[in-house]
Amino acid sequence: MGTSAERRVERVAREALGLDELRPGQPEAMAALAEGRDTLVVMPTGGGKSAVYQVPALLLDGPTLVVSPLIALQRDQVEALRERDEQAVRLDAGTSKGERESSFESLRAGETEFLFCAPEQLARPDVVRELAAAKPSLLVVDEAHCVSAWGHDFRPDYLRLGAVADALGRPVVAALTATAAPPVRAEIVERLRMRDPLEVVCGFDRPNISLEVRGTTGDGEDVAEAVEALAKPGLVYTATRKRAAELAGRLGERGVRAAAYHAGMRRADRDAVQEAFMAGELDVVVATNAFGMGIDKPxxxxxxxxxxxxxxxxxxxxxxxxxxxxxxxxxxxFYRAEDLGMQRFFTGGLPDEDALAAVARALGEEGGRTDRKHLRERLGITARRVTSLLNLLEKAGAVRLGTRSVAAAEDAPAPEEAARAAREVAERHREVERTRLEMMRRYAETRDCRRGFLLGYFGERLPGPCGACDTCLAGTASHPEPAGDVRFPMHARVEHVEWGPGEVIRREEDRLTVLFHEGGYRELLLSAVTEEGLLREAG
Incomplete structure (x- = not known):
């Protein structure tokens, strides 16, 4: 039956959104937000994350600010809300001064419930002041994994959102994402300064999606042949812009309506490709990871x-x-081991210790407080670069970051010491990135149930082989976790002599896979664990 709060949100969902039945996780998340509790929601794509914030928004007094990185998605959501007679507006770089003033006035007057904007807009002090004056009751951070340096789509502009929440008077915070492994969830909570949040993590399994790995020669011809034979429409992802253009050309030669999409194209051309795909005028988009976030094509x-x-x-x-x-x-x-080298290159590179020290030193010479713009101009580096360096210095405990302000932390170490500590943070992060790439390799090369491996990575246990992925169909999959009373079972909290605390995410006959808070994903032979006492259960 649910709690009284859950029954209340179910009624509003039915009356306002026309939802006769809520999906798993939605009632709990909606009720928590409606009662004023920060909530982190991890739901699969298409799982109904928009409804999670729209229902409590109607129950809380005050407007709702929705931060999303995608203008196209903002536009779609604003139109959908207006079709339901909900007042919604959006701000972006193209919004005129008059439109801005009108939007803020309607927010303050209580005439508009939803305002959508990209995180870049919140770098503007005038925007933050106007929003604070409107006293929002709910701050929604969509694609929340972008706030995490652990995440696969990290965006520096998301780093200021915790300080923005403070500047807005600490409204209830809803963090939404479709994918977040345990360390990403932890950093989302930390970065957004969420207060005792409820975490609602729904099932990651998408049983209607078959999983398959094929070997490849790398020339692209086998990929083009496979794509030609598959039911359309579909998406093809590549690691580079050059490969995206090449594959789109190959598919075009085969009579497939295909187009490339990548960040090197003009925005108007990218928009045209996206609109053609959404309208059914293209069968295939061949893209780098610049394409797809927020695309609602069922x-x-x-x-x-x-x-x-x-x-x-x-x-x-x-x-x-x-x-x-x-x-x-x-x-x-399509997998070949050689392609892992390219991804290792992408995870390489460490910040220059001299540059980190220069930032810390400049802050000290400014009396321990300045703003990002002044710091950027003083040092002659890009906004993205200064944000990256400040992020590392903050993680090392040397600085405190506001929406635009930068202040030295209390008892901040000397610039050279702060730089060394920040570089150590970067080194740990790079090592973690490499362990994640190793997990990608293991997924591609496993002979066990591929779905079980993928779900285990996100901390979810599949009871047995799925019977539907390529390894199961080939008859090579086995139950990864032995039956009976065993040491270090799935989800056991453990502590390693070197990598500290962690959690078992996969248990096989002869080995464990453990996600360590500091050391990332590590595979340990059970014989070494038991004989050398490498792990102890932490309770």
Missing amino acids: DVRFVVHAQVPGSLDSYYQEIGRAGRDGEPAAAVL
Whole structure:
């Protein structure tokens, strides 16, 4: 039957949104937000995350601010709300001064419930002041994994959102994402400064999506041949812009209506490709990971990866764009070990210690407080670069970041010491990134149930082999976790002598896979664990 709060949100969902039945996780998340509790929601693509915030927004006094990285998605959501007679507006770089003033006035007057904007807009002090004056009751952070340096789509502009929440008077915070492994969830909570949040993590399994890995020569011809044979429409992901253009050309030669999409194209050309795909005028979009976030096209029949992605986080989110209508869809990964080298290159590179020290020193010379713009101009570096360096210095405990302000932390170390500590943070993060890539390799090469492996990565246990992925159909899959009373079972909290605390996410006959808070994903032989005492159960 649910709690009284859940029954109340179910009634509002039915009356305002026409939802006769809520999906798993929705009532709990809606009720928590409506009662004023910060909530982190992890739901698969198409799982109904928009409804999660729209229902409590109607129950809380005051307007709702929705932060989303995608203008196209903002536009779609504003139109959908207006069709239901809900007042909604959006702000972006193209919004005129008059439109801005009118939007803020309607917010203050209580005439508009929803305002959508990209995180870049919240770098403007005038926007934050106007929003604070409107006293929002709910701050929604969509695609919340973008706030996490652990995440596969990290965006520096998201880093200021915790300080923005403070500047707005600490409204209730709803963080929404389709994919977040445990360390990403932890950093979302930390970065957004969420207060005792409820975490609602719904099932990651998408049983209508078949999982398959194929070997590849790397020349693209096998990918083009496979895509030609698959039911359309579909998406093909590549690691580089060059490969996206090449594959789109090959498919065009085969008579497939295909187009490339990547960040090197003009925005107008990218928009034209997206609109053609949404309208059914294109069968296939061949893209880098610049395409797809927030795309609401339910009938995508396949997602093909022509090259191995950098993590299972990004892989899961990208394949989640297939089969949102619940009908059968295919996820095919073309894999060769050589392509891992490219992804290792993408995770390489460490910040210059001198640059970190220069930032810390400049802050000290400014009296321990300044703003990002002044710091950027003083040092002659880009906004993205200064944000990246400040992020590391904050993680090292040397600075405190506001919406635009930068202040030295209390008892901040000397610039050189702060730089060393920040570089150590970067080194740990790079090592974690490499362990995530290793998990991607293991997924591609496993002979056990592929679905079980993928779900285990996100902390979810499949009772047995799924029977439907390529390894199950080939008869090689086995139950990964032995039956009976065993040490270090799935989800056991453990502590390693070197990597500290962690959680068992996969248990096999002869080995464990553990996600360590500091050391990332590690595979340990059980014989070494028991003989050398490497792990202890932490309770």
